[in-house]
Amino acid sequence: MTNRVIVxxxxxxxxGLRVSRPGYDVTSTGLTGRQLxxxxxxxxxARMFLNxxxxxxxxxxxxxxxxxxxTTFASVPPVIIIQRSTAGSDWQPVDGSRNDSWLPSGGIFEPARIYTDRIELAHPTFGGSREYCYLVMRPG
Structure with a gap:
């Protein structure tokens, strides 16, 4: 799996924070703006609004x-969210497509919902607390 996020x-x-596009290793020093x-x-x-x-x-x-x-934006703002178990695991991107075993189903889940006025972050249902780090930018 390709490394996509560095904090x-x-x-x-x-x-700082660096996020690559799918298929590009974020640890590479030669990435261009199109690959990040x-x-x-x-x-x-982007103009940071909240973190x-x-x-x-x-x-x-x-x-x-x-x-x-x-506040309520006219459109959903760009948001970057990463998570980790407070038991000391590595930071992981929250992209809604991962299979995470801390939910009872062990299947695909929605760890974060992003709206024009808020973010909703999922509580773990077992296995210990989760720590989320978020960065919200002004849309447009």
Missing amino acids: GALPGGGR AFDSRWPAT GTVTIGVVFPLAYYTVSFG
Whole structure:
């Protein structure tokens, strides 16, 4: 599986957040803007609106934790979300397509829902808390 997200030390120097497009290894120093979805070192990066982290405990049945934007945009804003188990696992992208064993079904699930005024982050249903890191940019 291709590495797609880096949080921390970046290839070529500096620290920040870098996300590659599907099929490109984010650890490569030679990636172009067309191969990257986001690089916090870009001088003209999208205008950041909101960022933060939240730790969410186990709840059964499945429920969502809401992060409000405090405003309602005309369209859904670009959002980057990564998650990890608070038991010390690696950060993983939240893209809605992974199979995660911390839900009872063990199947495809929707770890985050993004709306024009909020994000809803899924509580784990067992196996310990999850920590989410999110970055919301202004749309358009």
